[in-house]
Amino acid sequence: MSEGFKEKLRLYSEGKLPEAEREEVEQELEKLEAYQIYLEEQMEQEDQSQGWRKKNLPPLAAPVRGKEKRIVRRGKWRARFVNTFTVLTALLAFTIISSIITAVFYAAGDRTDTYRDVISSAIAVSRPNTEVYLSANAKYFFRMELSGRLQKQIGGEQADAGEYTQNFLFGLSGPGIFNWTDAGNAGNFYFFYPDAAAGSGSGSDDSREWKKLNKLPEGTVAEAYLSFDHLFTTDELLKTLEPLELLPVWFAADTGQRSANTAVTAPLGFPYMPIWHEEDAKVTQLSGEKTGWFSSVTTRSVAYPSVEAYGDGELRNDNFIKTLKLLQQHKSLARKAAPFIRLDEAVSYVEEQGVQLYGAVVTGPVKELLKLQENSWLSNIRIGEVQLWNWH
Numbered sequence: 026m027s028e029g030f031k032e033k034l035r036l037y038s039e040g041k042l043p044e045a046e047r048e049e050v051e052q053e054l055e056k057l058e059a060y061q062i063y064l065e066e067q068m069e070q071e072d073q074s075q076g077w078r079k080k081n082l083p084p085l086a087a088p089v090r091g092k093e094k095r096i097v098r099r100g101k102w103r104a105r106f107v108n109t110f111t112v113l114t115a116l117l118a119f120t121i122i123s124s125i126i127t128a129v130f131y132a133a134g135d136r137t138d139t140y141r142d143v144i145s146s147a148i149a150v151s152r153p154n155t156e157v158y159l160s161a162n163a164k165y166f167f168r169m170e171l172s173g174r175l176q177k178q179i180g181g182e183q184a185d186a187g188e189y190t191q192n193f194l195f196g197l198s199g200p201g202i203f204n205w206t207d208a209g210n211a212g213n214f215y216f217f218y219p220d221a222a223a224g225s226g227s228g229s230d231d232s233r234e235w236k237k238l239n240k241l242p243e244g245t246v247a248e249a250y251l252s253f254d255h256l257f258t259t260d261e262l263l264k265t266l267e268p269l270e271l272l273p274v275w276f277a278a279d280t281g282q283r284s285a286n287t288a289v290t291a292p293l294g295f296p297y298m299p300i301w302h303e304e305d306a307k308v309t310q311l312s313g314e315k316t317g318w319f320s321s322v323t324t325r326s327v328a329y330p331s332v333e334a335y336g337d338g339e340l341r342n343d344n345f346i347k348t349l350k351l352l353q354q355h356k357s358l359a360r361k362a363a364p365f366i367r368l369d370e371a372v373s374y375v376e377e378q379g380v381q382l383y384g385a386v387v388t389g390p391v392k393e394l395l396k397l398q399e400n401s402w403l404s405n406i407r408i409g410e411v412q413l414w415n416w417h
Contacts, residue, residue: 030053033046033050034050037050120166124163135303136196137161137169138303139355140161140171140193140198140358141159141161141171142302142303142351143351143352143355143358143359143362144157144159144171144189144191144201144358144359144361144362145157145158145159145173145300146300146302146348146351146352146359147352147358147359147360147362147363147366148175148189148362148363149295149296149300149348150293150294150295150300150345150348150349150352150363150366151291151292151293151362151363151365151366152363153214153250153275153277153292153294153386154177154178154248154274154275154296154386154388154409155175155176155177155186156175156176156296157173157174157175157176157189158173158174158176159171159172159173159189160172160173167194167195168192168193168194169192169193170190170191170192170193171190171191171192171193172188172189172190172191173188173189174186174187174188174189175187175188175189175203175205175206177248177410178248178272178274178388179246179247179248179388179410179411179412179415180246180247180272180388180389180390180412180414180415180416181246181272181415181416181417182412182415184410184412185206186205186206186207187203187204187205187206188203188204189201189202189203189204189362190202190204191361191362198357198358198361199361200361200364201361201362207410214250214407214409215250215288215289215290215292215407216250216251216252216277216288216289216292216383216384216405216407217229217252217288217289217383217384217404217405218252218279218283218289218383219252219253219254219255219256219383219404229288229404229405231405231406231407234406234407234408235395235398235406237408238391238394238395238408239395241391241411242391243390243391243392244413244414245390245391245411245412245413245414246388246389246390246391246411246412246413246414246415246416247388247389247391247394247408247409247410247411247412248274248386248387248388248408248409248410248411249386249387249388249394249397249406249407249408249409250384250385250386250406250407250408250409251384251385251386251387251397251403251405251406252383252384252403252404252405252406253382253383253384253385253402253403253404254401254402254403254404255402256279256381256382256383257381257382257383258338258379258380258381258382259276259338259339259341259342259380259382260336260338260339261338262276262382262385263335263336263338264335265402266335266385266387267335269387269389269393269396269397270389270390270393271387271388271389271393271394272297272387272388272389273297273385273386273387274296274297274386274387274388275294275295275296275297275385275386276294276295276296276297276382276384276385276386277289277292277293277294277382277383277384277385277386278292278293278294278295278345278375278380278381278382278383279374279375279378279381279382279383280293280367280370280371280374280375281370281371281374281378282367282370282371282374289383289384291365291366292384293366293371294345294382294384295341295344295345295348298332299330299332299340299341299344299345300344300348301329301330301344302347302348302351305329305330305344306327306328306329307327307328307329307330308325308326308327309326309327309328310324310325310326311324311325311326312324312325342379342380345375345380346372346375346376346380349368349371349372349375350372352366352368353368353369353372356368386409389416390414390416391411394406394408
């Protein structure tokens with residue numbers, strides 16, 4: 026605010042400004058709140074320090090001064106309204122623009138599909154018998170949320186195991202959040218390497234697990250974590266499990282990260298059904314339909330490689346290694362969902378030593394699980410989820 030304009034405001038507050046200049050000042054006052062605040066302070070200072078006495082004022086000065094105050098107050102509130110409206114309009118415009126940028130950013134280059142693939146794969150290889158189907162929800166201000174229900178195969182049905190959520194800000198991911206339905210029972214789900222399971226430690230004693238199975242009614246199905254007395258190839262294990270009336274759902278792979286005589290509480294492995302990725306899909310049908318002058322809808326059908334129920338060990342192994350390399354390529358994102366896995370060591374080990382299995386998760390009727398006690402290759406069993414009969 027210039028000194029010249031301040032002088033005009035002073036004269037205006039005293040009622041000494043010529044009529045033409047008075048109108049000009051009043052127009053400015055309606056626009057700029059800074060002028061109004063300054064003028065109001067001047068008036069208050071004059072009221073307090075000098076005082077206004079009607080007997081000392083010219084006959085028309087007091088009414089004019091009252092008019093001036095009304096103009097100042099009216100202009101002040103009008104300016105505040107304009108400023109508030111401007112801020113809200115700018116915020117609304119920013120919200121709309123950020124929403125458009127957010128949608129374009131996460132859709133570009135199949136970025137969201139890659140995020141989904143990496144996170145669901147990280148959960149599938151690090152959480153035995155657990156899978157998640159993720160949905161993307163783009164939000165305001167460059168944020169996106171991936172969320173989905175966690176599921177486990179118990180008997181002949183998939184059971185709800187909880188919920189998974191992961192948030193993103195312009196591609197930067199926060200840690201994944203697991204909300205387990207039965208978090209208290211998770212401590213029982215672990216494996217032993219062959220040499221550790223053969224030890225005499227109390228942790229490898231599974232007598233209580235067999236007693237638990239014996240007490241369960243016949244009309245129930247359960248999830249069981251099996252540890253072996255030696256390493257199996259994938260084909261060998263599938264042939265071993267084929268005669269059993271049980272469903273294999275997950276295999277624990279040796280990645281060289283052993284700890285003698287200690288339970289493996291953070292295993293790495295792969296599900297019974299391979300984790301297919303975009304490059305594994307073969308397009309069998311592709312069709313397009315025009316829906317408008319500038320829009321069209323493309324429909325495609327894809328097929329993934331067929332897998333023999335108790336075979337194709339090499340195909341399963343290759344899929345496991347490919348999945349680990351995908352996670353290695355997006356290591357920082359994968360570790361948000363599975364922070365405990367050491368991808369570089371795991372990939373190097375399985376490529377050099379091959380895929381060898383020391384444990385598996387199976388599910389089925391309790392009476393069939395009890396028959397496993399007769400098998401010499403089983404060194405330890407841990408019982409997971411139990412449900413009422415749903416076996417087909």
